[in-house]
Amino acid sequence: MEALSVREYRNNLAASFTKADNGEQVLIRRKNEIYALVKVGREDLMITPELQARIDKAREEIKSGKCVTLKSSEDIDAYFDSL
Template sequence: MAIIETTSRQFRERQKDFFDMADKGEKVVIRRGRKQSYVLTPVSEEDLYFTPEMIQRIQDAQQEIKEGKSTVIRSKDDLDAFFDNL
């Protein structure tokens, strides 16, 4: 199985394709600039990442979203405004 390498820009443009590749077991490496890279890896409920504490945090976040306590970002301007307000 080959390693699929992409840039962060290409990843943003074709996220679904790269997620599908990772779901099928392909090794996807995303380069960010010249010095940093990331591996796209599917996570399942059986992974250690999903501790009871993490599951509770996710459930709390889902509840906050239902209650409208979230920020919706639909455009670059929304994102810029969000970061400007931090």
């Protein structure tokens, strides 16, 4: 599929969104970069039960001190150097 220029995209916004709604790939070329118009479903913006469980676990680890605390740029440099 050929990418639309920004001008072509701007002049055909409704058609581009209709194509994306129908699952078609819409590519937009800006200078030397290519971008894709992608439909994002409501479920893609929600926290799944699995993600919530990971968040809860991370919060518990932080509360119990199972984390690394870095207070300065020197701490950050030392931490990354230790990896």
